[in-house]
Amino acid sequence: MKKRTFKDNIYSGIAGMTKAFSSPNRLEIIDLLANGEKTVEQIAVQTAITVANASQHLQVLKTSRLVKSRREGTFIWYSLNGVNAFAAWKALRDLALELEPAVQATLRQFRQEMGSPGSVHYNNHPANEQILFLDVRPTDEFAAGHLPDARSIPVGELSERLTELPRDKTIIAYCRGPFCTYADEAVQLLRANGFQALRLEESYLDLKIDHN
Amino acid sequence: MKKRTFKDNIYSGIAGMTKAFSSPNRLEIIDLLANGEKTVEQIAVQTAITVANASQHLQVLKTSRLVKSRREGTFIWYSLNGVNAFAAWKALRDLALELEPAVQATLRQFRQEMGSPGSVHYNNHPANEQILFLDVRPTDEFAAGHLPDARSIPVGELSERLTELPRDKTIIAYCRGPFCTYADEAVQLLRANGFQALRLEESYLDLKIDHN
């Protein structure tokens, strides 16, 4: 094999895999699946596309091996194929957050419109008994992995379950990642009800991959 | 801003940046620039494309902020724009090496045809005085950063400079990364001349990014 052929083959192969990452809908699906397996319809609902379209995108992701699937009855459950797939998504995400002004601006503006709740990074949160980590993702995602000592209340149930939460602690809510709005909604609701609440910048997955 | 608008904007923004990564030629340019700044003509020669074509790809990379440039006289020197750009490339590269059989097979086959020199990972190299790390990249890339205690002999000069190398040590050659052939060529040459020689799997950049 010639040196040039070798390089052409290698870089073409990687570029082929990279193409699976370069569609907005597919990125949203990857971001979603990182938090736990989902059926096609769940994916379609969450990303606001049709089931058929979601299925098409999932075939692309499956062909490039970024996701895998298993059948259970009439359902097919999709999930990310390994931690490296999440690592690549995270690298691209963080790169865009660093270098792409449009992405930065959109995030800043949205947070501001949500009332700019204020946020903490995990690495410098006050490590005492005055705080409570609240996981506001669906319970199955919590079950698939969560922060140590976090409590689980899905954002949809939060308004009816406020009595479960302590009023003498600062509640630090987290969800799927920087583009998930659940934590913002939770903090907004908690503050409206007199709680001390903040958003955690990192998701469980971000922390897991950093501190491996 | 509606939740859906927010997500659409965010994922579109990231996908836009990701598209810069999804061309074989651009990936090769990124891989090259990671090791140090280069002029347009150097890039064109190394990647075996025309200067005009290289320039076109560089504009794409510059627009998406993956590379930056500075002028020096009539030359324009391009380089990667920050360590996160390299981190994203590395993540995509490692993902393909893990999941894409075509990439794995091409690499395996090429190494085999080069005489399958044998290789070591940095993390389990014998840490004693019986080894010598040899950086076979161009001197300017060595100057931009290299392994501690590594010696620099560009692969093109190696055959004339064999007398500089000790015969009582195992020589561990490294270059730009897994798809760079310089180290393979160096090991081949060294072995043909009776030296003990191995290829280091990691590049300087891989080790630099891992260990902090």
Place this chain on the structure above:
DNA sequence: CCGTAATTAAAGTATTTGTTTGAATAATTG
């Protein structure tokens, strides 16, 4: 003003991409 380095506009060619529609498949249930 000439030479070198690089960019750019334009043109051409080819390919691809995302989505929808409607039919088909696959497993479960009654």
Place this chain on the structure above:
DNA sequence: CAATTATTCAAACAAATACTTTAATTACGG
């Protein structure tokens, strides 16, 4: 086995891009 549910798939459509080359142009230095 028929009906139901979840999903896939083939086909088609409509845009949109992507890559490369050519030739003219800009930018700088001497």
